[in-house]
Amino acid sequence: MPQRAFALVTAPLSLTLAFAILVAPLAEARPSKRYRELVRQMDGILQDNYPADGPGAAVLVVKNGRPLYRAARGMADLEQGIRLTPDMVFRLGSITKQFTAAAIMMLADEGKLRLDDPLTRFLPDYPMGEETITVEHLLTHTSGIKSYTEVPGWMSEKIIEDLTLDELIEGFQDLPKTFPPGDAWHYNNSGYVLLGAIIEKASGLGYAEFIDQRIFAPLKMTSSYYGDFRRIIPRRVSGYDGSRDDLVNARYMSMSQPHAAGSLLSTVDDLARWNDALFDGRVVSHESLKKMTTEHSLDDGKGAGYGYGLIPGELRGRPMISHGGGIFGFSTHGLYLPEEDVYVAVLTNYRPEPSPAMVAHQLAALAIGDPYPPRRPVRVSEEVLARYVGVYRIDETTTRTVTLEDGALHTQRTGGRRLRTVPTSESTFFYPGSLTHFEFAFDASGSVTGMNMYQNGAVEPSPATLTDEEAVTPSSVDVSADLLGRYVGDYELAPGFNISVTREGGRLFTQATGQERFAMVARSETVFAPTDFDAELTFVVGDDGSVSEAVLRQGGQDMRIRRVGMASESAAAAPTVSESVLRSYVGDYELGPGFVLAVTTEGGQLFIQATGQPRFGLHARSETEFGLDSLGLEIAFVRGAGGAVNELVLRQAGQELTGRRKG
Numbered sequence: 001m002p003q004r005a006f007a008l009v010t011a012p013l014s015l016t017l018a019f020a021i022l023v024a025p026l027a028e029a030r031p032s033k034r035y036r037e038l039v040r041q042m043d044g045i046l047q048d049n050y051p052a053d054g055p056g057a058a059v060l061v062v063k064n065g066r067p068l069y070r071a072a073r074g075m076a077d078l079e080q081g082i083r084l085t086p087d088m089v090f091r092l093g094s095i096t097k098q099f100t101a102a103a104i105m106m107l108a109d110e111g112k113l114r115l116d117d118p119l120t121r122f123l124p125d126y127p128m129g130e131e132t133i134t135v136e137h138l139l140t141h142t143s144g145i146k147s148y149t150e151v152p153g154w155m156s157e158k159i160i161e162d163l164t165l166d167e168l169i170e171g172f173q174d175l176p177k178t179f180p181p182g183d184a185w186h187y188n189n190s191g192y193v194l195l196g197a198i199i200e201k202a203s204g205l206g207y208a209e210f211i212d213q214r215i216f217a218p219l220k221m222t223s224s225y226y227g228d229f230r231r232i233i234p235r236r237v238s239g240y241d242g243s244r245d246d247l248v249n250a251r252y253m254s255m256s257q258p259h260a261a262g263s264l265l266s267t268v269d270d271l272a273r274w275n276d277a278l279f280d281g282r283v284v285s286h287e288s289l290k291k292m293t294t295e296h297s298l299d300d301g302k303g304a305g306y307g308y309g310l311i312p313g314e315l316r317g318r319p320m321i322s323h324g325g326g327i328f329g330f331s332t333h334g335l336y337l338p339e340e341d342v343y344v345a346v347l348t349n350y351r352p353e354p355s356p357a358m359v360a361h362q363l364a365a366l367a368i369g370d371p372y373p374p375r376r377p378v379r380v381s382e383e384v385l386a387r388y389v390g391v392y393r394i395d396e397t398t399t400r401t402v403t404l405e406d407g408a409l410h411t412q413r414t415g416g417r418r419l420r421t422v423p424t425s426e427s428t429f430f431y432p433g434s435l436t437h438f439e440f441a442f443d444a445s446g447s448v449t450g451m452n453m454y455q456n457g458a459v460e461p462s463p464a465t466l467t468d469e470e471a472v473t474p475s476s477v478d479v480s481a482d483l484l485g486r487y488v489g490d491y492e493l494a495p496g497f498n499i500s501v502t503r504e505g506g507r508l509f510t511q512a513t514g515q516e517r518f519a520m521v522a523r524s525e526t527v528f529a530p531t532d533f534d535a536e537l538t539f540v541v542g543d544d545g546s547v548s549e550a551v552l553r554q555g556g557q558d559m560r561i562r563r564v565g566m567a568s569e570s571a572a573a574a575p576t577v578s579e580s581v582l583r584s585y586v587g588d589y590e591l592g593p594g595f596v597l598a599v600t601t602e603g604g605q606l607f608i609q610a611t612g613q614p615r616f617g618l619h620a621r622s623e624t625e626f627g628l629d630s631l632g633l634e635i636a637f638v639r640g641a642g643g644a645v646n647e648l649v650l651r652q653a654g655q656e657l658t659g660r661r662k663g
Contacts, residue, residue: 038366039069045362046073054078054247055240055350057359058086060268061367062343065276068367070268076237076349078247086268088235089223090347093262093325095271095332097192098292099211100260101139101309102278103199105288106214112202115139115291119194122201126194127173135198137181138191139308140296146175147188152493159253165197165207168257182299185306189261192309196260207260219277224266227255233265237349239329250329250351262327268345275336275343293321315361316370317459324357333357340368354433361435361457372457375430375437380423385409388440389471392451392464400451400464401471411438415534415554479522484508486547487528487539488619490628491561499552499561501537502605502617510537511617577620582606585637589648589659597650597659608635 031039042061050056056074060067072084107113115136119126137143148154148171158171172190179186196207203210208226216224225233239250255263266274277283284292292308305311313320315337322335333356334345344364346356365371385404392400398414409429412418421429421438430437435457441450452461487508490498500511508528511517520528526539535554539547552559582601589597591610598609606626609615618626618635627634634651650657 041366041371042069042363043071045359045366046071049354049359050074050348051244054244055348056084057346057348057356058084058088058090058268059347059359059363060086060272060343060345061363062272062276063367064341067272068342069363074349076235078238078240084237084349085235087223088237089225089233089265089267090237090332090349091227091239091262091325091327091330092264092266092332092347093258093327093330094189095266095323095325095334096258096260096262096264098278098309098323099215099264099274100192100195100199100207101292101307102283103203103210103214104135104139104195105284105292105308107199107202109285109288113198119198122198123169123194126169129177131177131181133181135195136296136308138188138195138198140304140306141185141188141191142182142296142298142304143188143191144177144179144181144183144186145188145190145194146172146178147186147190148172148193149189151175159257162254162256164256165193165200165259168193168259169197185296185298185304189258192261193259199260208263211264215274215283219273219282221266221270221273224264224270224274227258227263227265229255235267236265237330239327239349239351241329241351243352253328258327262325266347268347271334271345271347272343275334275345279336279338314458316365316368316372316457318368320364322357322360326351331356333360335360335364337364337368342367357456358433358435365457372435375422375424377422378424378426380426382407384426385423387448388451390448391467391469391471393467394462394464399467399469400453402451403471412534417534418531477522477524479506479525481506483525486541486545487550489547490564491550492564493552493559493561498564499537499550500617501550504604577623579604581623584645585648587645588662590662591650591657591659596662597648599648 046057046059050073052074054074055078056072058072059069061069070086072086072088074084076082076084076088104113108115113122113135115134117135118128119133119135119138120128131144133143133145148168151172154171163171199205199207199210205213211226215221223235225231240247241250242248278289281289292310293312294307295312296304296306296308298304307321310321310323313322315335318337318339320335320337322333324334325332329349329351331348331351332346334343335357336343342364344360344367346360346363348356362372382404385408388402388409389404390402392402394400394413400414401412403410403412409421409423410418411421419431422432423429424437427442428437428439436453436455437457438451438453438461440448441452441463443449448466450463450465452463454461484503484506487501488503490500492498493512498512502509502511502517508520508522509517510520510530518530520530520537522528523536526541528537528539529535530537535552538551538553540549540551541547547563549560549562552561579601582604585599585606586601587599589599591597595611600607600609606618606620607615608618616628618628621627621634624639625634625636636649636651637645638647638649640646646661648659648661650659
């Protein structure tokens with residue numbers, strides 16, 4: 001749920017002050033020229049990805065047990081003007097899962113559980129039906145249990161509630177299974193919450209107590225914690241979301257909910273201690289470690305691409321064990337190259353971009369002396385680019401569509417987002433902010449036959465073959481302003497989870513609860529498609545011209561969504577309020593101590609966002625009154641004698657609150 005935007009006050013800092021570095025040359029009294037060049041290149045990676053005056057990252061590269069590079073760049077707290085240092089504490093997100101998996105393996109080594117134990121051995125009342133879900137299914141994301149973080153409305157509203165572990169499990173245990181256990185792989189936070197419950201049952205300790213007493217304390221991880229907003233944690237970093245030009249504080253969430261799936265906090269130094277102990281056999285047995293780091297097989301023999309809380313893979317052709325994490329305001333990644341004995345941790349306090357995995361991969365590649373080749377964009381004519389337009393088949397059910405729009409190639413995998421590419425030659429391209437690149441393949445006559453994708457800079461490509469299917473570039477037809485206005489409103493996908501349709505000029509936009517807004521193009525008078533991902537929204541127009549529902553088509557499913565905002569919310573029926581009047585309402589209004597309603601304007605529409613809650617679009621009912629029927633909410637702005645707006649009145653559920661304008 002997006003937080004309100006806070007005024008960001010930062011002290012002017014030189015580039016040097018905002019870039020804290022501490023490195024220890026390997027067995028050298030004086031750094032060699034080669035080592036200084038390595039540090040310069042690693043510095044360059046941080047400088048290219050993290051601004052000195054914005055959210056940033058702490059990184060650590062360890063080789064053969066000694067720090068090769070330790071640095072931080074950017075700001076730890078934008079409001080206080082505090083810069084990042086390498087010893088600061090970040091939320092880890094799903095890096096937590098390797099600690100949870102190790103805790104399970106510790107208990108298995110001690111004979112307190114078996115990997116083939118059914119979940120009901122520890123949670124006898126858990127409704128499994130006729131199928132058996134084992135501990136190993138939970139470890140490998142193959143249980144088929146619905147992940148609570150994918151339940152509509154959960155991450156936008158329910159996530160702020162403080163829940164006991166039993167209450168958290170009750171929230172998802174009765175949801176339909178997505179597939180039979182062992183049949184498929186699907187990333188699953190519910191499974192790791194259940195593992196946390198198993199740890200508690202098998203050990204007699206709370207999850208946080210077990211991790212602290214059995215892992216953090218013995219390994220002297222003195223800057224690692226179970227997340228808690230009330231606890232005073234020295235050097236804790238603030239997290240941020242939003243765009244780089246419009247940063248906001250990370251949304252609030254109750255740390256009772258990530259639990260064993262993503263609740264831990266740590267530093268790059270403590271993570272290095274953890275990795276060293278894990279792979280040195282000081283945490284689990286070598287047999288258990290092998291299971292954690294080996295790709296699990298599904299029931300049909302296919303690889304799941306996952307171990308136990310860790311992901312086996314490759315980097316520049318070398319074996320790699322890794323895992324990342326993402327949680328409100330933070331994005332993290334840790335990787336280990338066992339043959340090279342290189343560990344890299346990248347912890348960031350900004351969620352959207354760049355990918356910490358990309359930064360970690362670049363640093364690791366430099367550490368082993370096999371860096372990724374530099375990318376230098378070149379100009380390629382549209383005539384050449386047009387040769388590549390088409391549909392490329394990856395497998396029986398998956399394609400990648402290549403289109404040419406605005407002088408650039410875009411690709412879109414089945415069910416995925418549309419991505420812009422940048423050429424480095426006439427036939428090779430990369431995705432900005434990613435190590436993934438691809439090249440087109442040709443036959444002897446020079447005709448395009450396919451494309452080879454190098455995911456995350458892989459050495460071996462994943463091929464796709466050009467088909468005869470036509471690549472359809474989303475085309476736009478003209479739709480009258482009157483008809484567009486009829487579609488504006490809120491459509492309920494699930495209780496507490498709406499799709500808001502707004503109009504800006506001659507275009508519709510869609511925004512799901514707690515998510516970003518996307519523009520749509522009209523494919524017909526009633527069918528619209530987002531420009532950036534694979535979906536389609538069809539409005540159902542009645543005989544009287546009214547619109548009471550729509551059909552959302554996405555991921556091979558058709559979902560009917562009921563309109564919960566009436567026609568009075570449409571742009572056709574609502575009065576037009578000038579931009580100057582809308583801007584006069586923009587500001588922060590205090591509804592109570594520490595509870596502020598932020599009012600913003602975007603594209604001719606007002607938006608509100610209360611402290612710790614999602615952003616919602618309002619619809620004008622008069623020049624001073626605005627509403628949102630889906631929430632039963634009305635807002636009236638009050639002008640003083642001089643014409644200035646000093647307060648607003650919010651009416652909802654029979655209550656009336658007055659908010660004084662701040663500043």
